[in-house]
Amino acid sequence: MQTITSQEQAALDFIEAAPMLSQVEMWCAVNSGTGNLAGLAQTAAMLSDALSALPGTVEQVEGAPSELIRNDGSVQMTEYGKHLIVTVRPDAPVQMLFTGHMDTVFPAGHAFQQLTWREDGILNGPGVADMKGGIAVMLHALLAIEGAKDQPDFGYQILINSDEEVGSPSSAPIIARLAKDKMAALTYEPAALPDGTLAGARAGSGNFSVIFSGKSAHAGRNPDEGRNALLAAADLALRMKALTREGLSVNPARIDGGGPNNVVPDHAILRVNLRPHTPELQSFAENEIKQLIAAIEAEHDVSAHLHGGFGRPPKPISNSAAALFGLVKKCGEDLGLSIGWKSTGGVCDGNNIAACGVPVVDTMGVRGGAIHSSDEYLITDSLPERARLSALTIMRLAQKGSL
Structure with missing residues (x-):
């Protein structure tokens, strides 16, 4: 039975709740509905600043416009916000991909714009769970790993796109490009259920x-x-x-x-x-x-x-994906967490990553619920909990070098 090593524990001890929560509050105070290009630009600037703490390059890249069929039958080309790409140690022998999205379903004119504490540890607000909380989890898991000594030699890329909530029409080619030659991927959508159950197979x-x-x-x-x-x-x-x-x-x-x-x-x-x-x-x-x-x-x-x-595309569970889920489950057990998963008809960028032949667990984000509604909430205790789960999973993937 594997236990947490002293090296792993050193990284896990680096994770604190407060910095993550303050970032979520700051990011969620800015509306970043998919069509709000000004809000997305402001959000991209804040995220770029936060991601610059990692030892790599941070880029803001344009995506391709996509067709929108208007009610009169004419075709309108729709522009989207810029996407963020972080690249760390691109020449390392083991490469991974981590993805998230900065856009929400709440447009600039939507009534749901404020953060509210429903009760102690339950934060209500636009994007707190889906998925600015997940971006904080991803970032602080990686910061914890980078802060620990004697890490395995691995590299990674991060994509934070601005169009996931409308199907990633602009960023889909970028996802396919970044997924190439990656050993595994983690995507930081919120858990499928408030208890932390992950999404397994997905419909297309x-x-x-x-x-x-x-x-x-x-x-x-x-x-x-x-x-x-x-x-x-x-x-x-x-x-x-x-x-x-x-x-x-x-x-x-x-x-x-x-x-x-x-x-x-x-x-x-x-x-x-x-x-x-x-x-x-x-x-x-x-x-x-x-x-x-x-x-x-x-x-x-x-x-x-x-x-x-x-x-x-549909996302069935391949053998390599099953192995990745098994690794996440074992990491959860070592942290005192019960990790399960279930099939869902919902879709996300994990579908696109899996279609590239890369095993992915795409609900590594926070626990919460009521996403896509004005009742959306984040269970704040899940910020450090899920960051530790990610950090341990990534460290063990890097150590193994394969699935």
Whole structure:
């Protein structure tokens, strides 16, 4: 049975709660909703300053813009905030990747902007758990390791992106580039449950917009000469929903279009989300969508254009990922923590990392709950708890050199 070595204990003793909490409070006082570029820039500056305490380079990099389908069917290119990349000892024999995100789901005009103590040890605020608390955990775990003597020779990169909450459309290529040749990765999303249970396997996620163009006509005088785009969109929504089966959920979420009651609508857009749990079901869904659209075009005499895709691939548990989960579990046991995990339909950057063939545990962040709501909270005792878990996991990964 492995026990904590004196070298490991020296690093763990370096971790204190107060500096982490004060950073979380400072970072969460600035709105960094995905679309708030000014707030993201301010947050990136604060995070760059904090990350500069590590012995590496800190860069702010631009990501690629992405397509946004407007309600009128036009394509708008959307810009995102800059992403942060930290590189430490890039020539070391063992390399790891650590990721987090600075954006939140709360835009600049949202009512939820303040930090509030609900009770002793429970902090309510935008992004406290998802995931500025996780960034603090990551940083202080690494600072503890760097502060200890005689560490194994390992290097790492950190990515803090600004677009995770909308599927990482801008940073996905950066994630793929940084994941290359990494032995393992840790992502600092909050734990799946307040008790610290981790997310294991994850479904994938695809977001699609289908633009329909028909032909307008008078609804009373000559309706048969019209081609109803709204009806075609509704028909496709029903047929796509019928694709739902074990391991694949389909959610037609919105139809934009239509007009006056006396006009056959010539324009509509269907928005839909699909969640496949396996790569095979993702391929099945991709093929079925194309066939269904072709059938709708033929039967309704409309044209349809598909936009979007599966930005988050499914994340099953590979053998190497299982070994990484086992290591985290053992580190937890040595720290007096019970670590378990469960499958989830939620998605994150861990999906993208796993798709690169890199084992990842993607809920190494704080314990808390009610994320994406104005009730979001952080259990502050979990800041040092999770930082110690990360530090011990990283040190043992570096010592092992492989999974």
